[in-house]
Amino acid sequence: xxxxxxxxxxxxxxxxxxxxxxxxxxxxxxxxxxxxxxxxxxxxxxxxxxxxxxxxxxxxxxxxxxxxxxxxxxxxxxxxxxxxxxxxxxxxxxxxxxxxxxxxxxxxxxxxxxxxxxxxxxxxxxxxxxxxxxxxxxxxxxxxxxxxxxxxxxxxxxxxxxxxxxxxxxxxxxxxxxxxxxxxxxxxxxxxxxxxxxxxxxxxxxxxxxxxxxxxxxxxxxxxxxxxxxxxxxxxxxxxxxxxxxxxxxx
Ligand code: PGA
Numbered sequence: 112x113x114x115x116x117x118x119x120x121x122x123x124x125x126x127x128x129x130x131x132x133x134x135x136x137x138x139x140x141x142x143x144x145x146x147x148x149x150x151x152x153x154x155x156x157x158x159x160x161x162x163x164x165x166x167x168x169x170x171x172x173x174x175x176x177x178x179x180x181x182x183x184x185x186x187x188x189x190x191x192x193x194x195x196x197x198x199x200x201x202x203x204x205x206x207x208x209x210x211x212x213x214x215x216x217x218x219x220x221x222x223x224x225x226x227x228x229x230x231x232x233x234x235x236x237x238x239x240x241x242x243x244x245x246x247x248x249x250x251x252x253x254x255x256x257x258x259x260x261x262x263x264x265x266x267x268x269x270x271x272x273x274x275x276x277x278x279x280x281x282x283x284x285x286x287x288x289x290x291x292x293x294x295x296x297x298x299x300x301x302x303x304x305x306x307x308x309x310x311x312x313x314x315x316x317x318x319x320x321x322x323x324x325x326x327x328x329x330x331x332x333x334x335x336x337x338x339x340x341x342x343x344x345x346x347x348x349x350x351x352x353x354x355x356x357x358x359x360x361x362x
Contacts, residue, residue, distance in 0.1 A: 113316065113317050113318060113319050113341055114148075114149055114319050114341070115147055115148040115149065115319070115341050115342045115362045116148055116149045116150075116151060116275060116319050116321060116341065116342040117146075117148045117149075117150055117151070117321075117342045117343050117345065117355075117358060117359045117362060118150075118151040118152075118153055118174070118202070118204075118236060118277075118321065118342070118343070118344050118345065118349075119137075119150075119151070119152050119153060119345050119349025119350075119355055120153045120176060120204060120207070120323075120344055120345065120346050120349060121152070121153060121154050121155065121158075121176075121349060121350060122176070122209070122346060123155060124155075124350055125154075125155070125158070125350070127157055127158060127161070130154055130155070130158040130161075130162065131158065131161045131162065131165055133350075133352065134152055134154070134158070134161075134162040134165050134166055134171070134173070135165045135166075136352055137150070137152065137166075137171060137352060137355065137356070138165060138166040138167055138170065138171045140352070140356050141170050141171055141356075141359070142167060142170060144360075145170065146359045146360065146362065147362050148342055148359055148362040149172065150170065150171045150172070150359055151171070151172045151173065151174050151201075151202050151236075152166070152171060152172070152173045152174070152349075153173070153174045153175065153176050153202065153203075153204050153236070154173060154174075154175075154176075155176070156175060156190050156195070158173075159173055159175060159195065159198035159199070159200045160198040160199065163198055163199030163200055164199070172200075172201045172202065173198075173199070173200045173201070173202070174195075174200050174201060174202025174203050174204065174233075174234075174236065175190070175195040175200055175202070175203040175204065175233075176203070176204045176207065177190075177203070177204065177205070177207070177210055177224075178190060178191060178192040178195055178203050178205070178224055178227070178228055178233075179191045179192070179224070179227075180220050180223045180224050180227065181227075182227060191231075192224070192227050192228040192230075192231040192233055193231045195228075195231075195233060196231045196232050196233050200233070201233065201234060202233060202234050202235070202236055202275075203228050203233045203234075203235055203236070204235075204236045204238060204277075204344075205221055205224050205225050205228065205235050205236070205237050205238070206221040206224075206225075206237050206238045206239065206258070206262060207238045207279075208238060208240055208279060208281045208284060209284075212281075218257075218258060218261035218262045219261070221237075221262045222261065222262050222263070222265065225237060225262065225263065225266070225274070226266065226270065229266070229270045229273045229274075233273075234273045234274070234275065235273060235274050235275070236275045236276075236277050236321070236344065237262065237263055237274055237275070237276050237277065238276075238277045238278075238279050238323070238344070239255045239258040239259060239262070239276065239277070239278060239279070239302075240255065240258075240278055240279040240280045240281050240284075240323075240324070241254040241255060241280060241281065241282075242281045242282060243281070243282035246280065246282060251280070251298070252298070252301055255278070255298060255301070255302065256301075256305060259276070259302065259305060259306075260305075263276075264309050268310055268311075268314060271306075271310055271314060272314065272317070274318070275318075275319045275320075275321060276302055276306075276318065276319075276320045276321070277320075277321040277322075277323050277344040278295065278298050278299060278302060278320060278321070278322055278323070279322075279323035279324050279344060280294075280298075280324050281324075282324075283323075283324025283325050284323065284324045284325070284346065285325070285346060285347060286324075286325060287325050288324075288325060289324060289325045289326065289327075289330050289334070290322070290324060290334075292333045292334050292336070292337050292340075293337075295322045295334055295337060295340055296337035296338070296339055296340065299320045299322070299337065299339035299340050300338075300339045302320055302339075303315045303318060303320065303339055306318055319341040319342065320339060320340065320341050321340075321341060321342045321343050321344045322334050322335075322340050322342075322343050322344070323343060323344030323345065323346070325347075326343045326344075326345050326348060326358060327348045327354060327358070328348070328353075328354050328357035328358055328361065331343060331357070331358040331361035332361040335361050335362055342362060343358060345358055
């Protein structure tokens with residue numbers, strides 16, 4: 112049985128004390144009311160050591176939102192995958208559309224980051240998704256196929272088993288527009304079929320595929336009810352405890 116996951120992507124929000132307090136409150140909530148989904152808090156780097164201390168392992172986990180493409184050395188301002196792992200974090204998001212567009216991260220660099228992160232023992236939440244024009248022109252399936260082929264599909268089967276894929280249509284991120292449950296299901300099934308061809312039936316069945324893009328308590332249950340949607344990657348709504356907990360419970 113594949114895992115259900117709801118991951119919060121805090122992006123560049125919350126200062127240190129506020130973030131630690133927030134993580135602790137999420138942890139307390141799920142200690143009292145265990146969820147069916149794994150809950151992951153993807154925080155800014157500075158929060159990771161503290162968050163991994165305040166959450167009870169196994170119930171709530173934490174992860175980074177990016178990592179360097181090189182393992183170590185003279186790369187001013189960068190944070191390596193091994194450093195993230197050394198904080199107690201278990202996950203890292205790679206290829207978020209904000210990294211792709213604002214920081215010009217292409218498939219080759221994302222592939223390098225993914226392999227490096229997995230080699231340090233992190234699991235990778237690999238994001239893919241089309242922009243609005245691509246959806247409107249009908250090329251969305253091809254765009255996502257290319258992102259997966261170039262970013263992921265040279266991984267060994269063992270490496271691939273450490274990957275969670277997040278489908279995030281860029282036109283739905285932070286915009287209030289959400290993919291319909293049918294649009295999400297179509298893409299998730301397409302992704303699972305591609306994985307089946309590349310890595311086989313078991314790998315495809317075991318793969319967790321998250322939906323992201325304006326997911327909120329009012330639409331989560333319907334989206335999560337689709338057979339190939341295994342949870343969500345939540346941005347804005349992950350910063351509000353009631354909303355985030357309600358989305359986790361929608362699983
Ligand atoms: P959103 O962001 O939920 O605010 O749309 C999702 C994401 O960027 O991961």
